[in-house]
Amino acid sequence: MDGQRRDRLERMIAERTTGSEWPLALCAVCVQVLPGVDAAALVLRGDARAQEMVSASDGWAAVIEELQYTLGEGPAVEACRGGGPVLVGDVRAEQGRWPGFADAAAEEGLAAMFAFPLQVGGIRLGTLDLYRRRPGGLSGEAVTDAALLADLATLALLENELADDEDKLRMEVSYQDVHMATGVLAAKLRISLEDAFARLRAHAFAERRSVLEVSRDVLDQRISLDRLAD
Known part of the structure; x- marks a missing residue:
């Protein structure tokens, strides 16, 4: 059946x-x-x-x-x-x-x-x-x-029917920004990667934005890391 x-x-x-x-x-x-x-x-x-x-x-x-x-x-x-x-x-x-x-x-x-x-x-x-x-x-x-x-x-x-190489590359590039921003924040604030990512998430939720958008702001220095320190 x-x-x-x-x-x-x-x-x-x-x-x-x-x-x-x-x-x-x-x-x-x-x-x-x-x-x-x-x-x-x-x-x-x-x-x-x-x-x-x-x-x-x-x-x-x-x-x-x-x-x-x-x-x-x-x-x-x-x-x-x-x-x-x-x-x-x-x-x-x-x-x-x-x-x-x-x-x-x-x-x-x-x-x-x-x-x-x-x-x-x-x-x-x-x-x-x-x-x-x-x-x-x-x-x-x-x-x-x-x-x-x-x-x-x-x-x-x-079987790779849903995503071609271009789709995979776009995914890797997009979320590489999240990984990089997490690393930048962790190094700046001297905290773990897990804590840094949690702060990105919390800020994104508070601002009603996506984590990817906030991550790109961090990388482009459009947001002060001090705002993510607390």
């Missing part, structure tokens, strides 16, 4: 597009076939300082992903770290679990979120993330379909 469902989902994606547009088609199929899902995103995740949005069904999904990256917490972060799906039917009820993300995401209109890791064995590449504007869980059938879609995305990533 799962084989038939998998084939059906793969055909739906293939009918929408091919090649480099495949990730966008995958997100669109998620919204189409999973009841109650309003948006979807496919995200590559490296270490805590590296994340790349492969595709998103809309800008709202991208905002939620940026929140998780900035705060370092949320369903997708936990799914990638733990290696299992994280299904949250009511984000507001998870303030004890993710105190920063729960409130900030609710302010952006997120009510429920479901994150599925992209992995083969111990290799974790990222997550397939699903979002709802109303609270509520996924049905068992929807969870099965979402897991199958995550498997399809994982295989495509491993």
Whole structure:
């Protein structure tokens, strides 16, 4: 049965597009076939300082992903770290679990979120993330379909169908800025890399900006490092 469902989902994606547009088609199929899902995103995740949005069904999904990256917490972060799906039917009820993300995401209109890791064995590449504007869980059938879609995305990533060399280079260059800014801040303030990155995140969240933007400000000396000292 799962084989038939998998084939059906793969055909739906293939009918929408091919090649480099495949990730966008995958997100669109998620919204189409999973009841109650309003948006979807496919995200590559490296270490805590590296994340790349492969595709998103809309800008709202991208905002939620940026929140998780900035705060370092949320369903997708936990799914990638733990290696299992994280299904949250009511984000507001998870303030004890993710105190920063729960409130900030609710302010952006997120009510429920479901994150599925992209992995083969111990290799974790990222997550397939699903979002709802109303609270509520996924049905068992929807969870099965979402897991199958995550498997399809994982295989495509491993076969290099989602990212060409230019895409990889763009990811490396973008988040090299974050690594460099973290190193600059750590050296200037004589703190650990982990503490330096935490300060970049905190400043980005306080200013309602992305960590990447703040990192580039640090490298271009558009922000005084003294502002990040406390």
